[in-house]
Every structure is written in structure tokens, then in C-alpha cells.
Amino acid sequence: MKTRHKRLLIVALVVLVIGAALALILSAFQSNLVFFFSPSQIASHEAPVGRTFRLGGLVVAGSLKRDGVTVHFDVTDKAQTVPVRYVGILPDLFKEGKGVVAQGKLEDGVFVAKEVLAKHDENYMPPEAAEALKNAAKSNQKMAASLVVDK
Amino acid sequence: MIPEIGHLALWLALGLALILGVLPMVGAWRGREDWMTLARPGAYSLAALVTLAFGCLLASFIGNDFSVLYVAENSNSALPIQYRIAGLWGGHEGSLLLWMEMLCLWMVAVARFSRHLPRPLLSRILSVMGLICVGFLLFMLLTSNPFDRLFPVPADGNDLNPLLQDPGMVVHPPMLYMGYVGFSVAFAFAIAALIGGDLDAVWARWTRPWTTVAWLFLTIGIALGSSWAYYELGWGGWWFWDPVENASLMPWLLGTALIHSLAVTEKRGSFKSWTVLLAILAFSFSLLGTFLVRSGVLSSVHAFATDPRRGLFILAFLTVVIGASFALYAWRAPTVGLGARFALISKETALLANNVLFLVAAGAVLLGTLYPLLLDALGLGKISVGPPYFDSVFMPLMAPTIFLMGIGPLARWKEASVPDLARRLRWAAGVTVVAAVLTGWLAGEVHLVATFGLMMAFWIFTSVATDLWERIRPNGGGLAAVRRQLGTLPRSVLGMLVAHLGVAAFCLGVVMVKTYEVESDVRMAVGDTTTVRGYTFKFNGIRNYEGPNYTAAQAQMDITRNGALVTELKPEKRIYRVQQNPMTEAAISPSLSGDLYVSMGEEVDGGAWIIRVYVKPFVDWIWGGCLLMALGGALSVSDRRYRRKQGGVV
Numbered sequence: 001m002k003t004r005h006k007r008l009l010i011v012a013l014v015v016l017v018i019g020a021a022l023a024l025i026l027s028a029f030q031s032n033l034v035f036f037f038s039p040s041q042i043a044s045h046e047a048p049v050g051r052t053f054r055l056g057g058l059v060v061a062g063s064l065k066r067d068g069v070t071v072h073f074d075v076t077d078k079a080q081t082v083p084v085r086y087v088g089i090l091p092d093l094f095k096e097g098k099g100v101v102a103q104g105k106l107e108d109g110v111f112v113a114k115e116v117l118a119k120h121d122e123n124y125m126p127p128e129a130a131e132a133l134k135n136a137a138k139s140n141q142k143m144a145a146s147l148v149v150d151k
Numbered sequence: 152m153i154p155e156i157g158h159l160a161l162w163l164a165l166g167l168a169l170i171l172g173v174l175p176m177v178g179a180w181r182g183r184e185d186w187m188t189l190a191r192p193g194a195y196s197l198a199a200l201v202t203l204a205f206g207c208l209l210a211s212f213i214g215n216d217f218s219v220l221y222v223a224e225n226s227n228s229a230l231p232i233q234y235r236i237a238g239l240w241g242g243h244e245g246s247l248l249l250w251m252e253m254l255c256l257w258m259v260a261v262a263r264f265s266r267h268l269p270r271p272l273l274s275r276i277l278s279v280m281g282l283i284c285v286g287f288l289l290f291m292l293l294t295s296n297p298f299d300r301l302f303p304v305p306a307d308g309n310d311l312n313p314l315l316q317d318p319g320m321v322v323h324p325p326m327l328y329m330g331y332v333g334f335s336v337a338f339a340f341a342i343a344a345l346i347g348g349d350l351d352a353v354w355a356r357w358t359r360p361w362t363t364v365a366w367l368f369l370t371i372g373i374a375l376g377s378s379w380a381y382y383e384l385g386w387g388g389w390w391f392w393d394p395v396e397n398a399s400l401m402p403w404l405l406g407t408a409l410i411h412s413l414a415v416t417e418k419r420g421s422f423k424s425w426t427v428l429l430a431i432l433a434f435s436f437s438l439l440g441t442f443l444v445r446s447g448v449l450s451s452v453h454a455f456a457t458d459p460r461r462g463l464f465i466l467a468f469l470t471v472v473i474g475a476s477f478a479l480y481a482w483r484a485p486t487v488g489l490g491a492r493f494a495l496i497s498k499e500t501a502l503l504a505n506n507v508l509f510l511v512a513a514g515a516v517l518l519g520t521l522y523p524l525l526l527d528a529l530g531l532g533k534i535s536v537g538p539p540y541f542d543s544v545f546m547p548l549m550a551p552t553i554f555l556m557g558i559g560p561l562a563r564w565k566e567a568s569v570p571d572l573a574r575r576l577r578w579a580a581g582v583t584v585v586a587a588v589l590t591g592w593l594a595g596e597v598h599l600v601a602t603f604g605l606m607m608a609f610w611i612f613t614s615v616a617t618d619l620w621e622r623i624r625p626n627g628g629g630l631a632a633v634r635r636q637l638g639t640l641p642r643s644v645l646g647m648l649v650a651h652l653g654v655a656a657f658c659l660g661v662v663m664v665k666t667y668e669v670e671s672d673v674r675m676a677v678g679d680t681t682t683v684r685g686y687t688f689k690f691n692g693i694r695n696y697e698g699p700n701y702t703a704a705q706a707q708m709d710i711t712r713n714g715a716l717v718t719e720l721k722p723e724k725r726i727y728r729v730q731q732n733p734m735t736e737a738a739i740s741p742s743l744s745g746d747l748y749v750s751m752g753e754e755v756d757g758g759a760w761i762i763r764v765y766v767k768p769f770v771d772w773i774w775g776g777c778l779l780m781a782l783g784g785a786l787s788v789s790d791r792r793y794r795r796k797q798g799g800v801v
Contacts (some may be wrong), residue, residue: 009495010495013541014507019547021511024548025544029540032537032539032540032543054533069673070759075378087672089672089750089752089753092732093733103537121464122204
């Protein structure tokens with residue numbers, strides 16, 4: 001084999017490996033994106049059923065109930081509320097009235113969380129939760145504004 | 152007064168860094184000896200000034216000077232002394248100062264140990280490092296001054312985040328930063344060599360030990376962070392694919408690729424432009440990591456900054472550094488030449504494949520880390536990319552890497568033969584399959600994916616053993632011959648073998664813990680027991696006590712197996728008084744064959760607690776493997792040919 005051919009073969013092999021790896025990466029990427037939805041979006045049936053996604057908002061004060069290791073609580077964006085069920089230990093900084101992000105699936109109107117994400121600091125609000133509250137507040141204003149126009 | 156001295160020292164350091172960044176560089180270009188001689192004293196004085204500033208901030212922390220804003224935010228008079236010191240790097244401004252301090256230490260080391268380098272080259276190297284100092288000093292002085300005063304002076308500080316009040320956290324940041332910043336040396340060598348056009352095997356020999364040392368610190372730093380997450384976060388996980396972890400993993404992957412391609416450049420003169428590119432990339436990824444962690448674009452325990460100017464500044468700095476070095480690369484690299492030729496089946500090809508795989512892995516991590524940020528920045532919605540993505544990408548990428556890892560060291564340079572390799576490795580392959588199946592059977596269940604993973608681990612073990620045996624084979628000389636051969640084995644070879652063994656231990660730990668761990672969350676009243684994997688955990692009640700700056704509820708647990716007491720574990724739930732934050736302290740009984748791990752959830756009704764009980768087989772092998780890798784790095788750096796006198800001859 002001539003040296004030039006060898007070099008070509010090496011280049012071809014490298015391209016092949018990278019191509020295969022890219023295909024693998026992109027397909028894994030596609031199937032593992034986790035989208036984020038707010039309680040309002042869930043109420044208007046925008047969230048998928050049976051696919052994992054993230055839910056963010058505030059834990060409704062007084063909604064936390066325990067049943068052995070199973071925990072029930074409600075998450076709100078101050079416009080809509082979604083009930084959440086979780087089995088396991090909640091993170092240290094989980095508190096009623098504070099922001100929370102949970103990852104899981106929607107089953108019969110209940111968000112079954114596989115994971116409740118910890119905040120790392122008392123005053124920290126998960127960006128997803130903050131976003132949900134902001135959007136809900138915005139649409140509330142819009143609604144108020146349209147009511148005024150309707151009059 | 153002390154903070155003002157520190158602040159002034161930083162400004163003076165900035166001036167000096169500018170001089171260091173410009174004069175020796177220009178001197179090397181115009182052949183002015185007098186300007187070039189400024190490089191080494193300049194580096195020493197710059198380091199002295201930054202160290203002075205570092206010492207000033209440390210003094211403010213130790214002396215509880217809460218008139219300094221940064222101290223007030225990250226410390227408290229009730230904080231034990233070791234955490235007051237660690238508080239220095241517990242926040243944004245201080246960790247930047249630590250970054251600077253590390254950069255200066257590296258610079259002094261280069262100035263000290265590279266006196267034998269040609270003067271123009273050394274001047275350029277120190278100048279490049281000086282320019283990096285300019286960027287970071289400007290960043291600190293313009294956007295994140297650690298010496299800002301606070302008025303009125305608060306009576307006490309806001310305390311260090313309780314998560315960071317831990318011995319692991321005292322050491323983790325300095326180690327990690329030593330690694331991150333250490334790649335700046337390889338970067339400076341590469342840039343200096345590109346400018347001067349003296350890129351050759353000798354350049355690779357000079358760069359190699361520096362890169363290896365940086366890499367070994369990064370390895371230890373990452374391992375420390377991972378073990379901290381394991382015992383401190385109370386979830387028993389050791390890697391979360393958190394963007395901040397990814398930010399340290401990417402430079403590590405590139406650094407690993409760089410170490411291997413430097414080997415080819417030194418031994419064979421090939422891959423030169425590729426090696427230079429990797430050196431630039433490794434440091435660029437360190438900077439990118441700093442940007443990700445420090446700009447506040449990520450939400451995590453590490454993200455301190457919320458000031459958008461900071462993110463903008465680092466982004467601009469990143470653009471300048473990466474843009475300029477790539478422009479220089481495009482301009483100068485084509486003159487570098489291709490180096491020695493090699494056949495399709497050869498050690499060179501194996502190492503090239505290693506490089507490609509590591510680069511692709513780093514790219515995959517980059518995609519998963521940046522894509523959510525990009526979407527968010529463009530206002531296209533919030534998404535996240537979770538561990539399943541990284542898991543499903545990493546396993547297929549690492550499998551061929553590890554396969555090659557068994558073959559590469561045994562293959563000959565220039566041209567190797569497949570039948571020869573197959574013959575030499577046949578025993579290794581056989582033992583690998585048997586050992587993997589046997590281990591699965593002993594662990595209780597032969598699992599297809601796990602067996603494959605175990606085969607990867609054993610493949611490294613056996614191929615390393617084969618490699619070692621071929622090197623020390625007595626050839627009829629008996630035990631004395633073996634001992635003699637072992638004595639003449641170069642440290643660099645020994646280092647490689649040990650580092651590869653580390654990878655094997657790491658793989659074994661990962662596979663065992665992923666496949667055979669048992670996790671269970673249970674509600675336990677006083678006197679209740681639960682049995683996991685043959686271990687019976689008994690909850691004997693709660694003891695309350697007062698720590699130096701927290702109040703703790705400590706669970707008393709007895710662990711028995713077949714009626715015999717194995718150990719007592721005392722996990723805690725602490726409330727830190729200043730911030731009133733609850734913290735979980737897990738209790739772990741470690742052993743080579745696995746950990747017993749207990750952590751507390753919350754109190755439920757009538758004195759019962761939710762308790763989390765884990766059995767984690769072989770989990771300590773993960774960090775043990777990392778330590779072995781670092782030890783391998785240290786061994787190869789101590790190789791005779793890197794000692795100063797030897798280097799000076801070249």
C-alpha cells in the first residue's frame with residue numbers, strides 16, 4: 001500500500017469514527033431533552049402525558065402531607081396549581097411557600113416526581129420556578145387588561 | 152488598613168503584569184537582551200504582590216474583619232478557624248483571588264525550573280502568562296474586588312454556606328484550580344513556540360511534565376469534589392453531570408488527550424500541530440469552565456455571581472484569548488510540518504484514535520452543557536439535559552477507548568502487526584472474560600451490561616499485567632533478573648502502568664456500584680429494623696447535641712450481619728444557627744468491598760424518622776482509581792529525563 005493511500009485510509013477511519021459518534025450523540029440528545037412546564041401550561045394541557053418533564057413553581061403553604069415515605073404537596077405559579085406525589089426524602093431546603101423544581105411524569109392529573117431538586121441556599125429561587133411565576137403574572141395582567149377593554 | 156494594602160497590591164500587580172506581558176515579548180522579537188532579562192524578576196515580583204493581596208484577605212478572614220464586605224458575606228465569628236480560611240474561596244471574589252494566586256505559583260515554578268530554556272522562549276512564555284494575569288487582575292479589580300468595604304460594619308458575618316463547612320471543601324478548590332490554571336503553562340509554551348517557530352520534539356519534552364502535573368492536580372480536584380458530593384449532599388450519588396462538574400471534566404478530557412499526543416510528539420515528532428491545538432483547547436476549556444461557573448449563567452452551588460457585567464467580561468476575555476490564539480495557530484501552524492510517518496496499525500494510530508475519542512467525548516459534554524444555556528439565552532424556552540444523555544453517550548465512547556488502552560501500550564511505534572498483538576494478548580483476553588463472568592456470579596447476578604463493563608475493567612488489569620510481564624520477563628535469569636529488570640524500568644513507563652491501573656479500578660467501581668447498589672428509604676420508629684443485602688440496620692433513637700455553630704440531632708444506628716455487630720453509624724441532621732439552614736450529614740462505614748451509607752430525611756410523627764439506607768459495593772474504588780491515576784502522573788513526572796540537568800543538555 002502506498003503511503004498516500006495509508007494516510008487516506010487513516011483520515012477515512014477518523015471521519016468514520018467521528019461520524020458514528022456524532023450520530024450516537026445526536027440521537028441520545030434528542031431522546032433525552034427534558035422540557036420545562038409551568039402549572040398554567042399543565043392546566044391548559046400543553047404538557048405531554050407519559051413523557052418526563054420538569055415542573056417548577058412555589059410549594060403551596062399547608063399542602064404538604066406525608067404517608068410513610070410518600071409525600072404529597074401542591075405546586076403553584078399563583079394562577080394554577082398541580083398536585084405532586086413523590087416517594088423518598090425531600091432535599092434539606094425544601095420548604096412550604098418556597099420555590100421548587102421537580103422532574104417526573106404526569107399521571108391522571110397528578111405529577112409523579114422522580115426527583116425533587118434541591119436549592120442550595122435559603123434565598124435562592126430556581127430559575128425555572130421564577131420563570132413560571134413571572135409568566136403567570138404576565139398572563140394575569142393581560143387578562144385583566146382584556147377585561148378592561150371588554151368593558 | 153490591611154484590606155487597603157491588599158487592594159493596592161492588586162493594582163500594583165496589574166501594572167507589573169502589563170510590563171511583564173509586553174516588554175519581554177517585544178524584547179524577544181527585537182533581540183533586546185535587556186528587555187528579556189526582565190521576565191524572571193518580573194514574574195517573581197508579580198507573584199509576591201498577588202501573594203501579599205492573598206495574605207491580606209486571609210488576615211481579614213482570620214481576624215473576623217466584617218468591615219470587608221466579602222468577609223461579612225462568607226464568614227462568621229463562630230466559624231471554626233479552618234473554615235474561616237476555607238471561607239476565602241467560598242465565594243466569587245475570593246475564588247478569583249485563589250485562581251490568581253495559583254497562576255502566580257505556576258509562573259514562579261516555570262521561572263524557577265526552566266532556566267535552561269533559550270532566553271527568548273522563556274521570555275515569551277512568561278510574557279504570555281503575564282498577559283493572562285492582566286486579564287484576570289482587570290476582571291477582579293473592575294467587577295469583583297474582594298477588598299470592598301461595608302458600611303455600617305455589621306456585628307457579625309453572614310456565615311459560610313453550611314454545605315461548604317467540610318474538610319473536603321477546604322482542599323477541593325485549591326486542587327481543582329491548580330489543575331485548571333496549570334494548563335495555562337502548556338498554553339503559554341504552545342503560544343511561545345508558535346510565535347518563535349521552535350516547535351519540535353524538544354518543545355514537547357519541556358511541555359510534558361508541566362501538563363502532567365496540571366492534569367494530576369485536576370484529577371485529584373475532581374475526585375475530591377465527587378467524593379464530597381457523595382458524603383455531603385446526602386444522596387449517595389458521586390457524579391451528577393451537573394454543568395459545573397462538566398466544566399471541570401471537559402478540560403480533564405482534553406488534558407488527557409494532550410498528555411497522550413505529547414507522548415507521540417516527543418518520541419516520534421508526529422502530531423505537532425495537533426498537539427499545539429490541544430494545548431490551546433485545554434486551556435480554553437479551563438477558561439470556559441471559569442466562565443460557566445463564575446458568570447452566573449448556571450444555577451448551582453458554585454454560581455455566586457449575579458452581576459451581568461461579570462459574565463460579559465469573562466465572555467469578552469474568553470473571546471480575546473481563544474480568538475487570538477486560534478488566529479496565531481492558523482497563521483503559524485501550517486509551517487510546523489508533519490513529522491515522521493507511521494503505518495495504519497501502529498502505536499501512533501492507537502494514540503490518534505485515543506485523541507479523537509477524548510475530543511469527541513469532550514464535545515458531547517460541551518453540547519449537553521451549553522445547549523440548554525443557548526436556548527435560554529435565545530429565549531427559546533427552558534430545557535435541561537439530564538444524566539441519561541451523558542450516560543448513553545459516554546459508555547459507547549469509552550468502550551473503544553478502553554479496548555485501545557489495552558492494545559496501545561503493547562503496539563510498536565511506526566508499525567505493529569495484528570497477529571503479533573493478538574498472540575501477546577490472548578491470555579489477557581481469556582482471563583478478562585472469565586474474571587468478568589466470575590465477578591458477576593459472585594456478586595449475585597450475571598448481568599449483560601455489567602459483564603461488559605467488568606470486561607472493560609479486567610481488560611485493562613490483564614493487559615497492564617501482560618505489558619509489565621513482557622518488560623520484566625526473567626529470560627532464564629530467575630527472580631534476581633526480575634528484580635533487576637524492575638529496577639531499570641523507567642519511571643515514565645511505571646507511571647503509565649499505574650495510571651492505567653487507576654482507570655481499571657475506576658471502571659470496576661463504577662460498574663459495581665451502578666449494577667449492584669441497593670437504595671432504600673424507610674420510615675423508622677425507635678427500635679425498628681430494616682434489612683438490606685443481609686445487613687440489618689437498627690434505629691436506637693436520637694441524641695441531640697450542640698456543635699460549635701450548629702445544633703444536631705444524631706441518630707444512633709447499629710448495623711449487624713447474621714447477628715454479629717458490624718459497625719455503629721451516627722448520621723446527623725444539623726441546623727446551622729446563623730443561616731438557620733438544615734444540613735444532612737451522612738454516616739458511612741467504608742471498606743474495600745463497599746460502603747454502608749445511612750442518612751436522615753426528616754422527622755415524621757412521634758419520633759419516627761425517614762431514614763435512607765444504602766449499600767454501595769466497591770464505590771471507594773472510584774476515587775481510589777482517580778488517586779492511582781494521579782500517582783501514575785506523579786511517577787512519570789519524576790522520570791529521570793525530566794530532571795533539570797538532563798533537560799539542560801538538550
